Amino acid sequence: MHLDTPQRGLALANELVAEGCSTFTFDEVEKRLGKSKTATANLLKRMEKAGLIDRVRRGHYVVRQLGVLGTPAAAEDVALSVGAALHSVSHRIAYRSALYEHDLVVHPTRSIQVAAERRIRTKTLSGRPLQVVIEPLEKLEVGHVSWRTSYISDRHRAVLDAAQRPRLVGGVEVLAAAFAAAAHELDVEILMDHARRLGWAAALRRLGSLADALALKPLQGALQPLRPITADLDLEPGTDEPTVWRDSRWRVRWPRSVDELLAVTGQ
Secondary structure (H helix, E strand, O other), X not given: OOOOOOHHHHHHHHHHHHOOOOEEEHHHHHHHXXXXXXXXXXXHHHHHHOOOEEEEEOOEEEEOOOOOOOOOHHXXXXXXXXXXXXXXXXXXXXXXXXXXXXXXXXXXXXXXXXEEOOOOOOOEEOOEEEEEEEOOHHHHOOOEEEEOOEEEEOHHHHHHHHHHOHHHHOOHHHHHHHHHHHHHHOOHHHHHHHHHHHXXXXXXHHHHHHHHHOOOOOOOOOOOOOOOOOOOEEOOOOOOOOOOEEEOOOOEEEOOOHHHHHXXXXX
Protein backbone atom coordinates (compact mmCIF):
# COMPACT_ATOMS: atom_id res chain seq x y z
CA MET A 1 0.00 0.00 0.00
CA HIS A 2 1.40 3.39 -1.04
CA LEU A 3 1.10 6.36 1.33
CA ASP A 4 1.08 9.16 -1.22
CA THR A 5 -2.63 10.08 -1.39
CA PRO A 6 -5.32 10.97 1.19
CA GLN A 7 -7.25 7.88 0.09
CA ARG A 8 -4.68 5.53 1.64
CA GLY A 9 -5.91 6.21 5.12
CA LEU A 10 -9.50 5.41 4.11
CA ALA A 11 -8.30 2.26 2.36
CA LEU A 12 -6.49 1.11 5.49
CA ALA A 13 -9.57 1.81 7.64
CA ASN A 14 -11.71 -0.17 5.20
CA GLU A 15 -9.27 -3.09 5.34
CA LEU A 16 -9.34 -3.15 9.12
CA VAL A 17 -13.14 -2.99 9.26
CA ALA A 18 -13.45 -5.76 6.63
CA GLU A 19 -11.16 -7.95 8.73
CA GLY A 20 -13.15 -7.27 11.89
CA CYS A 21 -10.30 -5.33 13.53
CA SER A 22 -11.82 -2.66 15.74
CA THR A 23 -8.54 -2.06 17.58
CA PHE A 24 -4.92 -2.07 16.47
CA THR A 25 -1.42 -0.97 17.45
CA PHE A 26 1.19 1.18 15.74
CA ASP A 27 3.48 -1.84 15.34
CA GLU A 28 0.75 -3.86 13.64
CA VAL A 29 0.15 -1.13 11.04
CA GLU A 30 3.87 -0.61 10.49
CA LYS A 31 4.29 -4.32 9.78
CA ARG A 32 1.21 -4.38 7.55
CA LEU A 33 2.39 -1.42 5.47
CA GLY A 34 6.07 -2.35 5.36
CA LYS A 35 6.95 1.34 5.69
CA SER A 36 9.14 3.36 8.02
CA LYS A 37 8.02 4.49 11.46
CA THR A 38 7.86 8.06 10.22
CA ALA A 39 5.68 7.20 7.23
CA THR A 40 3.41 5.07 9.38
CA ALA A 41 3.11 7.81 12.00
CA ASN A 42 2.26 10.40 9.35
CA LEU A 43 -0.50 8.21 7.93
CA LEU A 44 -2.00 7.53 11.34
CA LYS A 45 -1.94 11.24 12.18
CA ARG A 46 -3.83 12.01 8.96
CA MET A 47 -6.34 9.27 9.71
CA GLU A 48 -6.86 10.60 13.23
CA LYS A 49 -7.31 14.15 11.94
CA ALA A 50 -9.83 12.89 9.39
CA GLY A 51 -11.82 11.17 12.16
CA LEU A 52 -11.22 7.66 10.82
CA ILE A 53 -9.41 6.44 13.92
CA ASP A 54 -8.95 7.48 17.52
CA ARG A 55 -5.71 7.25 19.51
CA VAL A 56 -6.63 5.99 22.97
CA ARG A 57 -3.06 5.86 24.30
CA ARG A 58 0.45 5.89 22.85
CA GLY A 59 0.66 3.29 20.11
CA HIS A 60 -2.92 2.04 20.58
CA TYR A 61 -5.83 2.98 18.32
CA VAL A 62 -9.44 2.15 17.56
CA VAL A 63 -11.31 2.41 14.28
CA ARG A 64 -14.06 5.01 14.53
CA GLN A 65 -17.62 3.75 14.21
CA LEU A 66 -19.71 4.94 11.28
CA GLY A 67 -21.99 7.73 12.43
CA VAL A 68 -19.80 9.01 15.28
CA LEU A 69 -16.87 10.42 13.33
CA GLY A 70 -15.11 13.14 15.24
CA THR A 71 -16.37 11.89 18.62
CA PRO A 72 -13.64 10.40 20.85
CA ALA A 73 -14.05 6.64 21.07
CA ALA A 74 -14.25 6.66 24.87
CA ALA A 75 -17.25 8.98 24.70
CA GLU A 76 -19.22 6.42 22.69
CA ASP A 77 -17.70 3.02 23.50
CA VAL A 78 -15.74 2.61 26.72
CA ALA A 79 -15.22 -1.11 26.07
CA LEU A 80 -13.61 -0.38 22.71
CA SER A 81 -11.17 2.14 24.17
CA VAL A 82 -10.29 0.07 27.24
CA GLY A 83 -9.86 -3.06 25.14
CA ALA A 84 -7.52 -1.26 22.76
CA ALA A 85 -5.43 0.28 25.52
CA LEU A 86 -5.28 -2.61 28.00
CA HIS A 87 -5.47 -5.69 25.80
CA SER A 88 -2.24 -7.07 27.29
CA VAL A 89 -3.20 -6.35 30.92
CA SER A 90 -5.67 -8.37 33.01
CA HIS A 91 -8.45 -5.90 33.73
CA ARG A 92 -12.15 -5.22 33.89
CA ILE A 93 -14.28 -2.09 33.58
CA ALA A 94 -15.44 -1.54 37.14
CA TYR A 95 -17.10 0.64 39.76
CA ARG A 96 -19.17 3.53 38.38
CA SER A 97 -18.09 2.86 34.79
CA ALA A 98 -19.48 -0.68 35.09
CA LEU A 99 -22.70 0.57 36.71
CA TYR A 100 -23.18 2.97 33.79
CA GLU A 101 -22.43 0.34 31.14
CA HIS A 102 -25.07 -1.90 32.76
CA ASP A 103 -27.60 0.99 32.73
CA LEU A 104 -27.74 1.04 36.53
CA VAL A 105 -26.92 4.76 36.82
CA VAL A 106 -27.98 7.63 34.60
CA HIS A 107 -24.83 9.75 34.59
CA PRO A 108 -21.31 8.37 34.06
CA THR A 109 -18.30 9.70 35.88
CA ARG A 110 -15.87 11.65 33.71
CA SER A 111 -13.16 9.19 34.69
CA ILE A 112 -13.07 5.71 33.19
CA GLN A 113 -12.77 3.37 36.17
CA VAL A 114 -10.91 0.12 35.61
CA ALA A 115 -9.68 -2.61 37.95
CA ALA A 116 -6.32 -4.08 36.91
CA GLU A 117 -3.65 -6.38 38.30
CA ARG A 118 -0.95 -3.71 38.07
CA ARG A 119 -0.46 0.01 37.64
CA ILE A 120 -0.97 1.49 34.19
CA ARG A 121 1.25 4.30 32.93
CA THR A 122 -1.52 5.73 30.82
CA LYS A 123 -3.41 8.52 32.58
CA THR A 124 -6.09 9.17 29.95
CA LEU A 125 -8.07 7.27 27.32
CA SER A 126 -9.40 9.31 24.42
CA GLY A 127 -9.08 12.45 26.52
CA ARG A 128 -10.88 11.05 29.58
CA PRO A 129 -9.04 10.43 32.87
CA LEU A 130 -8.25 6.77 33.55
CA GLN A 131 -8.67 5.70 37.18
CA VAL A 132 -7.15 2.31 37.97
CA VAL A 133 -7.92 0.25 41.08
CA ILE A 134 -5.25 -2.39 41.73
CA GLU A 135 -6.54 -5.88 42.56
CA PRO A 136 -4.83 -9.26 42.87
CA LEU A 137 -5.65 -11.54 39.96
CA GLU A 138 -7.70 -13.97 42.05
CA LYS A 139 -10.06 -11.14 43.03
CA LEU A 140 -9.90 -9.32 39.71
CA GLU A 141 -11.46 -12.25 37.89
CA VAL A 142 -14.39 -12.78 40.28
CA GLY A 143 -17.50 -11.82 38.34
CA HIS A 144 -15.64 -10.46 35.32
CA VAL A 145 -17.19 -11.18 31.93
CA SER A 146 -16.26 -10.50 28.34
CA TRP A 147 -17.61 -7.15 27.10
CA ARG A 148 -16.99 -6.75 23.37
CA THR A 149 -13.22 -6.06 23.12
CA SER A 150 -12.77 -5.75 26.88
CA TYR A 151 -13.93 -7.18 30.22
CA ILE A 152 -16.42 -5.79 32.72
CA SER A 153 -17.84 -6.55 36.17
CA ASP A 154 -21.08 -8.51 35.84
CA ARG A 155 -24.06 -6.95 37.60
CA HIS A 156 -23.43 -8.89 40.80
CA ARG A 157 -19.79 -7.80 40.97
CA ALA A 158 -20.68 -4.23 39.98
CA VAL A 159 -23.00 -3.75 42.96
CA LEU A 160 -20.53 -5.46 45.29
CA ASP A 161 -17.80 -3.10 44.06
CA ALA A 162 -20.08 -0.17 44.80
CA ALA A 163 -20.91 -1.50 48.26
CA GLN A 164 -17.26 -2.17 49.07
CA ARG A 165 -16.20 1.38 48.15
CA PRO A 166 -19.32 3.59 47.95
CA ARG A 167 -17.39 6.84 47.71
CA LEU A 168 -15.66 5.61 44.55
CA VAL A 169 -19.00 5.42 42.74
CA GLY A 170 -20.37 8.70 44.08
CA GLY A 171 -21.72 7.87 47.55
CA VAL A 172 -24.61 6.03 49.16
CA GLU A 173 -27.22 7.65 46.93
CA VAL A 174 -25.56 6.18 43.82
CA LEU A 175 -25.07 2.82 45.56
CA ALA A 176 -28.73 2.68 46.60
CA ALA A 177 -30.05 3.73 43.19
CA ALA A 178 -27.85 1.26 41.29
CA PHE A 179 -28.64 -1.61 43.65
CA ALA A 180 -32.36 -0.94 43.42
CA ALA A 181 -32.16 -0.87 39.61
CA ALA A 182 -30.28 -4.17 39.53
CA ALA A 183 -32.11 -6.03 42.31
CA HIS A 184 -34.73 -7.79 40.19
CA GLU A 185 -31.99 -9.27 37.97
CA LEU A 186 -29.70 -10.46 40.77
CA ASP A 187 -29.43 -14.01 42.05
CA VAL A 188 -28.96 -14.39 45.81
CA GLU A 189 -26.61 -17.37 45.50
CA ILE A 190 -24.40 -15.70 42.89
CA LEU A 191 -24.22 -12.48 44.89
CA MET A 192 -23.27 -14.33 48.07
CA ASP A 193 -20.78 -16.56 46.24
CA HIS A 194 -19.04 -13.50 44.75
CA ALA A 195 -18.89 -11.90 48.21
CA ARG A 196 -17.53 -15.11 49.73
CA ARG A 197 -14.81 -15.51 47.09
CA LEU A 198 -13.80 -11.88 47.55
CA GLY A 199 -13.95 -12.04 51.33
CA TRP A 200 -16.16 -8.93 51.31
CA ALA A 201 -18.32 -9.43 54.38
CA ALA A 202 -18.70 -5.66 54.85
CA ALA A 203 -19.97 -5.11 51.28
CA LEU A 204 -22.53 -7.88 51.70
CA ARG A 205 -23.73 -6.38 54.98
CA ARG A 206 -24.28 -3.01 53.29
CA LEU A 207 -26.25 -4.66 50.50
CA GLY A 208 -28.24 -6.74 52.98
CA SER A 209 -29.13 -3.63 54.96
CA LEU A 210 -30.24 -1.80 51.79
CA ALA A 211 -32.21 -4.77 50.48
CA ASP A 212 -34.14 -5.20 53.73
CA ALA A 213 -34.75 -1.54 54.57
CA LEU A 214 -35.68 -0.53 51.00
CA ALA A 215 -37.72 -3.72 50.44
CA LEU A 216 -35.81 -4.69 47.30
CA LYS A 217 -37.39 -7.84 45.89
CA PRO A 218 -36.34 -10.65 45.60
CA LEU A 219 -33.35 -9.89 47.85
CA GLN A 220 -35.25 -8.62 50.89
CA GLY A 221 -34.69 -11.05 53.76
CA ALA A 222 -32.75 -13.45 51.52
CA LEU A 223 -29.15 -12.32 52.06
CA GLN A 224 -27.18 -13.68 54.98
CA PRO A 225 -23.96 -12.39 56.59
CA LEU A 226 -20.77 -14.25 55.79
CA ARG A 227 -19.77 -14.34 59.45
CA PRO A 228 -21.27 -13.39 62.83
CA ILE A 229 -21.77 -9.63 63.19
CA THR A 230 -19.91 -8.28 66.23
CA ALA A 231 -19.60 -4.54 65.54
CA ASP A 232 -21.34 -1.66 63.79
CA LEU A 233 -20.44 -0.73 60.21
CA ASP A 234 -20.87 2.50 58.23
CA LEU A 235 -22.95 2.41 55.06
CA GLU A 236 -20.48 4.92 53.58
CA PRO A 237 -17.06 4.48 55.20
CA GLY A 238 -14.73 7.45 55.38
CA THR A 239 -17.43 10.09 55.72
CA ASP A 240 -17.76 12.46 58.68
CA GLU A 241 -21.54 12.66 58.33
CA PRO A 242 -23.51 11.76 61.46
CA THR A 243 -25.56 8.59 61.70
CA VAL A 244 -29.21 9.24 60.83
CA TRP A 245 -30.48 5.67 61.18
CA ARG A 246 -29.06 2.33 62.34
CA ASP A 247 -30.15 -1.03 60.97
CA SER A 248 -30.45 -3.32 64.00
CA ARG A 249 -30.17 -6.60 62.06
CA TRP A 250 -27.10 -5.80 59.99
CA ARG A 251 -25.75 -3.20 62.41
CA VAL A 252 -25.15 -0.75 59.57
CA ARG A 253 -25.14 3.00 60.31
CA TRP A 254 -26.79 5.10 57.61
CA PRO A 255 -25.90 8.77 56.92
CA ARG A 256 -29.30 9.15 55.25
CA SER A 257 -32.78 8.18 56.36
CA VAL A 258 -34.61 5.27 54.76
CA ASP A 259 -37.06 7.71 53.17
CA GLU A 260 -34.20 9.73 51.64
CA LEU A 261 -32.69 6.67 49.97
CA LEU A 262 -36.11 5.41 48.94
CA ALA A 263 -36.56 8.74 47.13
CA VAL A 264 -33.39 8.31 45.03
CA THR A 265 -34.35 4.76 44.08
CA GLY A 266 -37.82 5.70 42.90
CA GLN A 267 -39.38 3.01 45.10
